[in-house]
Amino acid sequence: MLKEKTNVPLYVQVARTLKEEIVAGVYPVGTLLPTEEALCERFSVSRYTVREALRILRDDGLVASRRGAGTSVIPPQSSRSGMRQVMSINDLLEFAAATKFEVSSIRMVTVNNKLHARTGLQVGSEWLEILGYRMKENSATPFCLAEYFVNRDYASVGRLLQRHEGPIFPLIEDMFGIKVREVQQEISATILQPTLADKLGVATASAALEVQRSYIGSDNSIAQVTINTHPGSRFKHCMTMRQVESWI
Known part of the structure; x- marks a missing residue:
């Protein structure tokens, strides 16, 4: 049963439930998922919602759809390391959709040496900088500082952000017709300076983690x-890795 009152879109909830069932073996590799009509009835959602949920599963490499043949569970893709990380761009979407983003400032910036060292962006290039804080529901204290740097080609997305609380990259995809094909993530340690520590409600010089993500478009440019x-003390990074079997 889906949650009626939540910031997570219905199609993401449906996809998450089906994904959990696929991983648990409810739908083994090679079997068909229920029909769109059956899924609509099961989750009490529209056909559009079901189709978007199935799109997420296809993007995650869990299923394949063929016209007239339905949607089947497919083998996991192998890798040279023999391991597979269970994480997707849609997981990021789900996380951000469950929080509220409060914008502090929006401005165009030119990348200097200091910003280049933090982001890897080209010195002298211009980016839309969006600063703000992510909040959990019913909490007055932010749980993280969020800094966004948007490619100047998509800078007009900034005019929508004062009334937008969710993730930003889906807006860019919708407005400009691009597709984010991958997200590269790095996690590093840092120390909180007094102003930021006070805003986040922790002691000055507390240990912190910076999570940097670069969103790569289908044309290989950074969006x-x-x-x-x-x-x-508030951050925990979890991932699941499974041994990939041979499907030959």
């Missing part, structure tokens, strides 16, 4: 870079 700074 967006984000840096989220979390107090160390």
